[in-house]
Amino acid sequence: MVMTEEQARVRQQTKRILNRFGRRRGNLVPILQKVQGEIGYLPREAMLEIAEFLDMPEIDVYGVVTFYNQFRLNPPGKHSVRVCLGTACHMKGGYITLDAWKRRLGIDRGQTSPDREFDLDTVACVGCCVMAPVTVVDDKPQGKVAPTKVDGILLSFKLEKERQGEESR
């Protein structure tokens, strides 16, 4: 099978990361976290590379990846949107916030928008219960996110993008 350029790059990048780890099964989760941290998700080639490195069946790597909520198999968007669905957030309308994000982005949880600008997912609890309902946008927790604030956040990204567009012109 011929490797595409992207696949070859993923393999290279994964190999570089693996150099920093010992060949112990106990390192599997930290390796996956590191690879996802750098590539943004876990492509098939990365998992194959990891399986070979740790001398374990590919299916077991895949099994661990799909067991844990943290790992993703799709490329992320430029901005990540994580809607908290902890108890406090739920009771204060986190599910309504999630609906608002779905409606505005036109995608379901676990998906990336077609223009690869945003990816939407939920998180069990980020521990900011007093600011409920919370949405973590690009690693920054935003408190009291009502549907109108969803629009506000999206607008600020849009304005930012327009500003950058003008600057680059």
Place this chain on the structure above:
Amino acid sequence: MKITDLQSVLPAFQGIKSRAESQWRELRDGGKPVIMVGAATCGRAAGALEVLRAIKDELKKQRLDCPVVEVGCMGHCYAEPIVTISKPGYPPICYGYVNPVIAERLISEFILGDDPCLEFVLGALEENDLVPSFSDFPRAKFEKKVILKNCGHIDPEQVEHYIANGGYAALVKALQMQPEEIIDEVKSSGLRGRGGAGFPTGQKWEICRNAGGRPKYIICNGDEGDPGAFMDRAILESDPHSVLEGMIIAGYAIGARYGYIYVRAEYPLAVHRARLALRQAKKLNLLGKNILGSDFSFDIKLFQGSGAFVCGEETALIASLEGEPGIPHYRPPYPATNGLYGKPTLINNVKTLSSIRYIIQKGAEWFASVGTERSKGTAVFALAGKVVNTGLVEVPMGTTLRQVIFDVGSGIQGGKRFKAVQIGGPSGGCLPESALDLPIDFDSLTDAGAMMGSGGMIVLDEDDCMVEIARYFLEFTQRESCGKCTFCRLGTKQMLEVLDEITKGKGKIEDLDMLSWLAEDIKAGSFCGLGKTAPNPVLSTMSYFRDEYEAHIKEGRCPALMCRELIAYYIIPEKCERSCDACVGTCTVEAISANKKRIKVIDQEKCVKCGTCLDACPPQYNAVVKLSPPSQVPASK
């Protein structure tokens, strides 16, 4: 192991301690005002970093040179962002609800000028004649800060702050004791595991010490997966060294060589601060080879959990450390004898470990003087939901729920009526008003159908539907079930489907019986705590709030007006103001329009029931209402 004599450990620590103390003195008594900004995750969500930037910019603009310190969480999360200013000549004053504009004023008027801006004051940290102090607050009578003492008062990224406030002195003392003496001390303190189950800590240590097999491991369980709980996050973010110290002492007591701090990856700041604390401790030889010149060597690594609730269960946690999916194993053998890689492994919760230093330093008797007969010490709760003073609370065991919610938490937001309190997360239950006088300890809560759990406490008011909250928890446990046991995997799914139908008004009255027997079967047929306790939220709400279930089933009505399929938003024409368009502008799906008389009407087909119009309608009109069942909405003409 030979016990190191005083000669080697003490001098090694003395140097560290005196350097830390002089650094702390310089900060506190350096003659300059000190500004402390609460920058734990909750503070950051409220905008603490913007406040921090505003403070630094303003100081620069005014050409002022005074130290600005990032501290952790004081527990008054409702008032975040919080800034504390200690200016010579004034008591340390704590300001709440600070934004960048207020921050600039604090600098120009209080630091530069002499006006302490009383309008923004939350309270003073010491008693004084100028402003009311926190100890004057009614809640102070019920609170007792032990393990939260440092939180919000020291910079968690500076080990010197911790040492100057008595940190690592317990380790020095412990290193001069026999391991058995330490275990005896912990045993007689009556400390029980704070992770939820309440197993006696000292006994666990003893089993682990006596177990054969080398090397032994210690794991700090910071996989705080309960939605609605954030105590462990707050402690790791605000006082990480207290956890480390407890771990090192435990390591010495059981004869362990390695330790792991297991923290959720969803807590990036806690991960960062714990990692930094490890580096600092290693540099000062409080960790590593021959700690402080003694014969004891101990290393700790940080491991990030990857988002699986079941990994809070100890055998699943170990499986995930070994690189396996987090699926629990049968116990016994317990991890204390056969744990990580089959070796004896001690697993303690974050709060349990951060209690250790006080037991060693102040003695078992001191620790046991607080609390009840069978539950000693203090309990830390994350108070959230519809309560006024949300935040972190530490009270002696035996305090009643009413005291925590109404005296410490100042009751329900917006003058609404209390309905229930949810304790223990997905494993716990909802307790009604009649249970409010229960003392909080491990045993009484379990008897009432809830559970101490790790300490999440969500207060619910009249607007919260009890069927919906039961459904919410079932949805959570069903998703998080690892799939090993059939009853947990399929039974929770079955219960969830039934509850889904009920919240949509499609339930049958026989469903309630089915829920009860499904619950019993799941409890009996599951292996680990997740399945054994998963039905608790349903059972407790069914026993205390059966009328709500019946209203959903028999009348298609949600009494709390929460279940979206059973409510409709409606604008009362008589109350709607012709000249106001607040709801039209704010509706997120353009479902509201004005009719010929300029009275606003909701298109029920388009409405997504997000409630934005209800919030937007000015209080003087108050025209938007929720109706249940939706058939109550008059047909449009």
